[in-house]
Every structure is written in C-alpha cells, then in structure tokens.
Amino acid sequence: MNRASSSGLYGAIQRRRNRGLVGLYLVVAAFLVLYAVLFPGILTIGGFSKFTQNWFPLALVTMAQALLMLNGGITLAIGPLVSLGAVIAATTMGSAFGVPGGILAVVAVGLGIGAVTGAIVALLRLPAIIVTLAGSFIITGVALILLPRPGGFVPGWLSTLLAGHTPVAFLLLLVILGLWKIFLATPLGLAIYAAGDNPVGAFRSGVPIERVKIVSFALSGVLAALAGLFVAAQTGSGDPIIGAPFTLNSIAAAVLGGVGFLGGKGTMRGAVCGSLLLSVMINVMFFLGFPPVAQYVAQGLIIVGAVAVPAHLALWRAAR
Amino acid sequence: MTDAGPLLEARRVFKGFFGNPVLKGVDIALRPGRVHALLGENGAGKSTLINLLSGALAPDKGAIAIDGQPISRLSPASARAAGIAVVQQELSLAGDLSIAENIGLGAYPRRFGLIDYAALARGVREVCDLVGLTEPLDMPVADLALGRRQMVEIAKALFRKPRVLILDEPTSSLSAHEAGVLGRLIATLRDRGVAILYISHRLNEVQALCSHVTVLKDGGVTADRSLAGVDGEGLVRLMVGRETGELFPPKPQQRVGKVRIDVEGFSAGLVRDARLAGRAGEIVGIGGLVGQGQEDLLLGLYGAIPAKADRAEIDGRSGLPVDVAAANAAGMVYVPADRKHEGLVLPHSIASNILLPSLGRLARGGLRDRRAEAGLVADLARQLMIKGDVARPVQALSGGNQQKVALAKWLPLDPGVLLLNDPTRGVDIETKREIYLMLRRFAAEGRLVILASSDTPELVHLCDRVLVLREGLVAAELSGPAITEAAIVGAAMGVEQGEGIGRKTVQ
Numbered sequence: 001m002n003r004a005s006s007s008g009l010y011g012a013i014q015r016r017r018n019r020g021l022v023g024l025y026l027v028v029a030a031f032l033v034l035y036a037v038l039f040p041g042i043l044t045i046g047g048f049s050k051f052t053q054n055w056f057p058l059a060l061v062t063m064a065q066a067l068l069m070l071n072g073g074i075t076l077a078i079g080p081l082v083s084l085g086a087v088i089a090a091t092t093m094g095s096a097f098g099v100p101g102g103i104l105a106v107v108a109v110g111l112g113i114g115a116v117t118g119a120i121v122a123l124l125r126l127p128a129i130i131v132t133l134a135g136s137f138i139i140t141g142v143a144l145i146l147l148p149r150p151g152g153f154v155p156g157w158l159s160t161l162l163a164g165h166t167p168v169a170f171l172l173l174l175v176i177l178g179l180w181k182i183f184l185a186t187p188l189g190l191a192i193y194a195a196g197d198n199p200v201g202a203f204r205s206g207v208p209i210e211r212v213k214i215v216s217f218a219l220s221g222v223l224a225a226l227a228g229l230f231v232a233a234q235t236g237s238g239d240p241i242i243g244a245p246f247t248l249n250s251i252a253a254a255v256l257g258g259v260g261f262l263g264g265k266g267t268m269r270g271a272v273c274g275s276l277l278l279s280v281m282i283n284v285m286f287f288l289g290f291p292p293v294a295q296y297v298a299q300g301l302i303i304v305g306a307v308a309v310p311a312h313l314a315l316w317r318a319a320r
Numbered sequence: 321m322t323d324a325g326p327l328l329e330a331r332r333v334f335k336g337f338f339g340n341p342v343l344k345g346v347d348i349a350l351r352p353g354r355v356h357a358l359l360g361e362n363g364a365g366k367s368t369l370i371n372l373l374s375g376a377l378a379p380d381k382g383a384i385a386i387d388g389q390p391i392s393r394l395s396p397a398s399a400r401a402a403g404i405a406v407v408q409q410e411l412s413l414a415g416d417l418s419i420a421e422n423i424g425l426g427a428y429p430r431r432f433g434l435i436d437y438a439a440l441a442r443g444v445r446e447v448c449d450l451v452g453l454t455e456p457l458d459m460p461v462a463d464l465a466l467g468r469r470q471m472v473e474i475a476k477a478l479f480r481k482p483r484v485l486i487l488d489e490p491t492s493s494l495s496a497h498e499a500g501v502l503g504r505l506i507a508t509l510r511d512r513g514v515a516i517l518y519i520s521h522r523l524n525e526v527q528a529l530c531s532h533v534t535v536l537k538d539g540g541v542t543a544d545r546s547l548a549g550v551d552g553e554g555l556v557r558l559m560v561g562r563e564t565g566e567l568f569p570p571k572p573q574q575r576v577g578k579v580r581i582d583v584e585g586f587s588a589g590l591v592r593d594a595r596l597a598g599r600a601g602e603i604v605g606i607g608g609l610v611g612q613g614q615e616d617l618l619l620g621l622y623g624a625i626p627a628k629a630d631r632a633e634i635d636g637r638s639g640l641p642v643d644v645a646a647a648n649a650a651g652m653v654y655v656p657a658d659r660k661h662e663g664l665v666l667p668h669s670i671a672s673n674i675l676l677p678s679l680g681r682l683a684r685g686g687l688r689d690r691r692a693e694a695g696l697v698a699d700l701a702r703q704l705m706i707k708g709d710v711a712r713p714v715q716a717l718s719g720g721n722q723q724k725v726a727l728a729k730w731l732p733l734d735p736g737v738l739l740l741n742d743p744t745r746g747v748d749i750e751t752k753r754e755i756y757l758m759l760r761r762f763a764a765e766g767r768l769v770i771l772a773s774s775d776t777p778e779l780v781h782l783c784d785r786v787l788v789l790r791e792g793l794v795a796a797e798l799s800g801p802a803i804t805e806a807a808i809v810g811a812a813m814g815v816e817q818g819e820g821i822g823r824k825t826v827q
Contacts, residue, residue, distance in 0.1 A: 010437035012458035013418045185435055187428045194414040194425055201412025204376075205476070206400055206426030265416060 010185070021270050023310075024258060028273050031280045038287045045165065052170035053163050053234065055279040057082070057227040058249060059173055059272055062257070063180070064223035065250035066271035069259045071216045072196035073121065073128035077113075078224050078250045080139035082243025085110060085228020087143045090152025090238025099158055106229045107222055113139065114221020118214035136247070143240040152238035162233040169230070176223075180268060183219075192216055197265070252299070253278045256306045324352050325388050327515045328373060328404060328484045333382035335368050342368045344539040345382070350484055350515040355506060357526045357547065358519045360536035361559055361776060361809065366519055369536065370486055373517070374406045375399035400426075405482035407473050409489050415462030419453070420444045422461050423476045447475040450508075452501040466493045474502065478509075485509060486517045491525060503529055521609050523552045523813055535559055552815040556806055567753055568781035569760045577601040580737055580768040581621070583640070585630030588620025589613060590792035596621075598768040598785075600736070603759060605783030605803075606772040608812045613792040614772040615657070618739045621770070622654040623647040635736055648677075651736035655726050655743060657772075659719075663726035666715040670706065671697045673714050673725050678732040700728045705754055720744075720751025727758065737768045744775060756782055776805050788812050 018025075041047035061078050068075050085106050093102035117135050121128045161168055183189040188211075195202040195209040203209050227246070232238050257274020259266030281302065285295045326349035335343040343365045350356055350373075360366050371377040372384060375394035383390040386402050413422045420440055429439035444457055451471045461469055470493050477485060487506075491499045506516060506529055518530055526533070527547065535543040535558040543558045577600025586594045590613035598604045606614045620627030623641035632640045634650055641647035647654075656662035664673055674697050675682070682692045697710050704724045714725055723743055730738070740759075744752045759782065763769050773779050779786045786803050788796040788811040796811035798804075809815075 009420055009441035009457055012456065013421070013437075016418070016458050016460070182434070185437075186433055187430065187435055190417070190421060190428075190435065191425075193417055194421075197414035197416055198412060200410075202414065202425065204396060204406075204408070204412045206397060 017267055017269070021258070021267065021273065024270060024273050024277075028277050028280070031277060031284065035280050035284055035287075038284065045167065049165055049167045049170070051283070052167055052173070054283070055276060056169040056173055057230050057234075057246070058253060058279050059275045060176070060223045060227035060230070061246045061250040062253040062271050062275035063176070063268065064220040064227070066254040066257070066259045066266065066268055067192065067216050067220045067223070068128065069251075069254055069261065070196050070266060070268070071192045071213060072199065072262070073213070073216070074251070074261070075117075075132040075135075075217075075220060076129060076247055077117065077132040077136040077139055079243040079245065079247035080136045080143065081110060081113065081221060081224035082228040082231060082246045083240050084113075084139050084143040084146075084243075085225035086232035086235075086242055087147045087152065087228075087238040087240050088225070089229040089232040090154055091146055093155060093158070094153035099155060103229065106225045110221040110223070110225025111218050112221075113225075114218040115214055117221070118217025121217065122210040122213035140241070147238050147240050150237055150239040150242075152232070154232050154236050154238075156236070159233045159236050162230060177272065184268070188212065188215060249278065250275075252303050255303060258310070326351050326385075327387060329385040329388075330369065330372060330379075331383045331385060331390070333369075333372055333379040333384070335365075335372060335377065335380050342539050343372075343379075346536065346539070346541055347544065348373075348517075348534050348541070350517055352483070352513045352515050353510055354532055355510050355516045355518055355530045357530035357533040358517055358536065359526065359533060359555060359559055364536040364559075365539045366536055367488070370406065370408075370488055370517075370519070373399075373486060374404055400480065403481070403483035404486070405477035405480050405484070406486040407470075407477050407488060407490055409492070411469055411473050412476075413461045413469060413472060416460055418458045418460055419448070419455060419464075419472055420457040422472055423447065423479050425476070427480055443479060444475070447478040450478060450505055451475045452498070467495050467498050470494055471498060471502075474505075482514065484515045484517070486519075488519045489521065490518075491520060491522060499525070521813055523555055523815055526555070527552070552813075553806075553810070556809050556813070556815060559809060567756065567777075569757050571782075571784065572601075572760075572764070577766055579633070581634055581770075583621070583629045583632040583634075586617075586620065586627065586632070587629070588627030589616025589625055591617045591620060591789070592792045594787075594789075594794050596787065598737075598770060600766045600768055601763050602784045603763050603769040603771060603782055605779040605786040606770065606789060607776065607779045607786055607808050608789035608795070610774060612789040612812075614789055615741055616792075617789070618654060618741055618770065618772055621647075621737075622652060622739055624654070648733065651734070652739060653730035653733065653735040653737070654739040655723075655730070655741065657741040657743075657745060659722055659726045664714050664722060667713050669711045670701070670714055670717070670725055671710040674700055674710070674729045677729050681732070696732055700731060703731075704728045704758065718751065720747035720755070723747055723755065724751070724758070727755075735767065737770065738762060740769065740771045742772055742774055744773070744778060776808050779803065779808055780805055790814060 036042050042051050061082060064078055065075060088106050088109050089102050092105045093099050097105070117131060120126060121131050191202065191207045191212045195207055195212045199209055228243060231242055253275035254271045255274070256277055257266065257270035257272065259271050281299065282295065285298060290298065328350045330346055330348045332345045332347060333343055334341070334345055346365070346369060348369065358366055358369070368377065372379050375396045375398060378393060384394050385391065423444045424440045429436040429443065441457060448457070451474050453468070453471050453475060455464065455468065461472060464472065470490065474490060490502060494502065510516060518526065520526055530547055533543060533545060533547050534541055537559060580598055580600050582597045584595050586596060594617065606617060608614055616625060619625045621640070623643045623646055627640055629640055632638060634641070637650065641650055641652065660666060675693055678696065679688065682689050682696065701710055704727070706721060706724055706728065714722055717725065727743065744755055747755065759769050759771065771783065780803050783803065785797065785799040786808060787794050788798070788808055790812060795814070796807065798807055
C-alpha cells in the first residue's frame, strides 16, 4: 500500500477500518443466507420489513451502548431508558402535543437523563457502571410512576408507518447511521475514540475529555429513548418494563461486534453488525425450534466464543 | 549564543508533594535557537520541572514566564496556545486511530464543523516528512513499532508549530537511525529559532546536540552553564554527591557466609545473560537508570515471570523456582515497589496484613489460633518499630510505615533471601534510616538481601556489592571501595570511566 494521497485520506482510513471487520461481515452474511434459506419470506418486502423491525430497536440500543464502551464507559440503564421512552411516547402522543410533541418529549428526556448521568460520571469521577446501575433503578421507578401498568396511546397511523409492511424502520436506521458517520467526522466525534483509548493522552492533546463524556452519554440516552418510542409504536402502547432485556442484549451485541471493554477498541459499524448477528441468531434458533431456555444458553456460549476466538487467534499469531 | 530574551522561563520555582519538597527554587530559561539540556539523576525533579513548564502543574512559589511576562496560572491549554509543546515519555496516542488522526488530535483543521481530512493530510504529510515517517497516514498507530510511535508523538508536537519544544527522553525507544533523524531535526528546528529543552540520560547525545546545560540535584540547580569544554565525566560529577549524614548504618567487615544464590547466564524479561551471586550476610544492590531490567531480575529470581539460566543454585538446590510458591518454599520473598497495589491490602488492619502469609502456618486443626497470631503481631511490631495500634487500617500509615508492614509480613516465614524492589521510594528520611537498620540486621542474621534501588546514595552506603544494569545487561559489578556514586552513575549512563575510579566489569 502506497502513501495515501491527500484527497483520499478519509476514504483510506474507512477502508482500513472495514478490512479489520471482514471476518465479521462474512459471518453476518453467512447467517443471513442461512436465514433466507430457512425462511425465504425475508426476501419479500413484507418479510424484510418485519425482519428489520425486529432488529431496529436492538440496533439502536447497541449503538447507544457501543458509543459509551468506545469512550471507555458502559451503561446498565439502557433497558429502563427504553421503557421510559416507550412510556413517555404513549403518555404524550394522546395529549394536545400530538405525535411531534411526543417525539420531542422522548428526545428531550433521553438527552437530559443521558447528560445528567454523563455529568455525574465525568465531573464527580464516579464509575459509570455504578452510576448507571443506580440510574436504572431510578428510571425504572419513574417509568412505573408515570404508567403503573401497560397502557397509554400511540396513534394507529404511527404504528402502521413504523411497524407496518414497509421498510420505514430500515430507512430510519440508514439515516441514523448516516448522521453518526457525519458526527464521527467532527473533532468531537473522533474525540470519543481518542478519549476512550488514552484519556490522559487525549487530555494532554487538548481534548476536553469531560465534555466528550457528557456528550456521549447524552447521545446514548437519545438513542435508547428513541428505541423505546419505536417499541411503543410496535406494540401500540407503553409498557413500563418492556425494555428490560435490552440492557444485556446491547452489551452482548456490542461485544459480538468487536467492541472492547477497555475503551477505544472497536468500531460502531462492527457493533451494528453485532446487533444484526444477534438478531439473526435469535431468529434462526427460533425457526430451528430451539426451546427458549436453549436459546439463552446458546446465545451465551456464542458470545463467549465471539470474544475468546479472536483474542486467542491474535495470541496464536503473535506466538508464531 | 543568541541575545534574544528567553521564550519560556521558570523563576525560583518551588514545588512539593505531600510536604515532600521536590523543587527548591529552580531557575531555567529557554532561549530561541538554543538546545538546552536538562540533566539530573532519578528523582532529581526533572519531570516535575517539565510539568511546571507545560502547565500540567502549578508551582507552590515562584513563577513561569512566557516572553518575559509572568503567567499567573498556566494551564496545559494556555501553554499550548503559547506555542509550548511537550513530548512526554509515556505516549499520548490512541492506538485504533490512524497516524493522521493522532497527529492532528486536539488541533484538527475544520471545514463546516467537520474535520477537513484533505487539509489534515497535507499538514500531517509535512511533519511526517520532517521526522521521516513514511508509513501510510491511514495506518492505525497500534500497528506501529514502539520507536515509530515515538516518531508519531514527535510529529504530533511539531504539527502545532511550537516555539518551545520540550523533549523528555525522546530517544529511549528509538533505533540508532531514528535517533539520527531526530538529531538532524532538532538542529533544523534550532536554526529556525525554536527553543528546545532536551532531557536525556545519554550523555553523548547531550554533548552532540546541546549547547547549554542545567543540572538538577535534589531539587536544586547545581549547574547552569554552557556545555563548551565540559566532558562526560564532568557532567557526571555535576549530577552526583550529596549529604548523607548519619543516614546509613556502618558496613560490617566482610563476614563471608554460605552461598545463598548463584546463577549464571540468567535471562528474564529485559535481563540477558546476567551473573549474580550472593552470600548470607550480604546486601547486594541492583542499580541503573529506571527500567533497565532491575524489576525483571528480581521477578525472574522469584519465579513470577518466565526466566531461564544456564546454571542456578539457590540455597544448595539447583534450578530456578518455577513459580512464586516454589520461591517461597525455597525461602525467597519479594517486596514489590508498588506497595499500595501489590504489597498490601490497604483497607485492612496492620495486624491482618502482617498475618496474611502466616495464616496457614499458625492455624491449628484448620482454625485460626488467635493467641498465637496476637503474639506474632506484637513481636513483629516491636521489632520493626511500627508505632501505634495494630488494628488501624494500613492506609492510615505513612508511606514509610506502610513499607515496613510490607516487609514485616514475610519475616515469620524466616526467609533466607529477601528481594526488595526500591523499598525506600517515597519514604521520609527518618523511616529510611529505620529501614536501612532493619536491612542491615536482616543481613547480620544470615539472610541475603537483594535490593533494587533508584537511589544512588543508598547503593553506595548500604550495599556490600552493587550490580549496575544497563539495557538488560550487567554494565558493572562493583564492590568495596569501588562503589562510588560516580562509578554507578557512569556505568548506568554508559560513560567510560578513566583509571582509578574503580570500575570493574564482570568477567
């Protein structure tokens, strides 16, 4: 490989990031093919729409989780934020504010909770895992106070738009990924990686690492709350505990996608692929007739394998 | 020499940490177009001075001045804005980001709020050409060898077009070729009027590159002069020698005990092909600059990292211990340098820390014998002059007393060999004296003490024999009157000593 020409630096960096993920891309492609063989319905518009609608909230929460893991943090409040997003959506959309007001409220709540959490972690220098664990209890409590049992109202047309027979969810995901790419091309976006990898070095280089952390938490909160809005539209109502499984699934998907626990390692595109892989795996196991318990066991084994195999391959290569 | 005023100065700066003075009224002035060397032994205060000059720390007293104007509160950001760039020893790079993204970090050119990758590539290409980095700019830094990463770090400093460039041991991980490139680069920058502060332990580099030198010793300036007409030995003389007072117990006349350790062709970590022998009753010092393999030597003997030897005999048994348990069984114990993380359980009491290695031995019928434990703790606390209630948590003690606890816990095992890694670092002078007395007494009891130390007077005045390591090799083995500060520092820095200084190489 020759010197990157001045105009092609950005493209060259992107290509190199993709190259490291070829293995993951192949595994995802193989599973997709297997899925299509088992369930050819995915190749129709309706089937594709349903499939991507199942994947969509997991993709969003995985992005929310990966954003923080790349910055050297983690969050255990994903699930409760999804629930709260669903509850806010279902309680505001029926009011005078309507759907636009509801969306605005969901985004504002996600942004606000994320920013406050981030400020506590960054400015008081507390461990993210503890702060978000505490936050998860508080957020769950608030969701249950707002809507003690599933209910609320989501307009039928919104459910049809997002979770009907058209791939709107998939298009929205593409838009969100595009926005992320633009954000990553700003100094602030790239600083998320730098500060996660080497916080002291980034600080010495003039990166405002506290601000970066707060922004990461705020964006993560928005993504999780939006996933909640989508789930509310999917189910047609708000459920104050519907998000619970998303916390650990978001971590699992990010890890499957090669995001490391120590910060700065991994890529967002890898994490999104990881969420797709997890989503496909769950579906495939379902269609193969695995009982739910066996699905959980298999899921766990696959995740440990996904971490162990690359790490030991690298060791083995280094030893040769 | 140039007549222009200094770009960056420290004026009579004082700085202490936890009541421990590190800098005691230091002056230094960096002038444009001059390469200024900063020399001093480990712990002389060089790093602290760099941190003051770059705004990472604020002085307790005195001032930092830029362009002759004292700055009341210099921050890293304002120092950068004033054109001060520092290349630190630890790298400030993010491994997964590309070379270009690392070099530009914190100073990206922007267009419409986005990073202008085209402009970044041009700027980065320019500084990479200066430092001789030919790797593709999109390559992640993690894929580079350590020396190349150091060059990226230097390019990163240049990318900000500094007026003052501070280089803290920039060549320690560079190949000879890379060091040559850096040397030419420094000359170019000097000719362009950049003020350069160059910290290095390699005196030949200092003599080749620098025209002025400031020597720090014990937090004070012992020389601030032109380098013209000063040779290597002259520089070493400026760095060594300090008041030792009554700090050290007298060395006994050599009483030769039985051989406790005898290894040949020993390699572990950085250490290559070392020969080490020690007898009961001896204190053997391991000296050298920081990180030349001292810790690896101790850990290798202790079975904590993989080690091999052509021949090894430890207390009459042949072979190195295979692991830490085997080393303990063979009567070897290790006291780590990082007592807070490796040596002690800080929130637990003094008593339970002391008892930790002995719990199994003192137990009767699988249960702890509280009375025997209390007796042992009281006995050790008295022997080691640990003052106060043994039920207090260890973290309530001063650093020196913590170190005494870390030492004490091994004594009930009656070890034949004590491996100590810099036991007096960060310890106050009075406790140092007590630790020295203790070590001397351990030796008198027939133990072998192997002491890695970053404190040269300690090696000179406490040890019966001293091995000086340099880049993993034993650069000198000194004994008796040949142990002088000049000989140790000279060997550590690779300065050839003339006749009469008493340097003796290993055969």
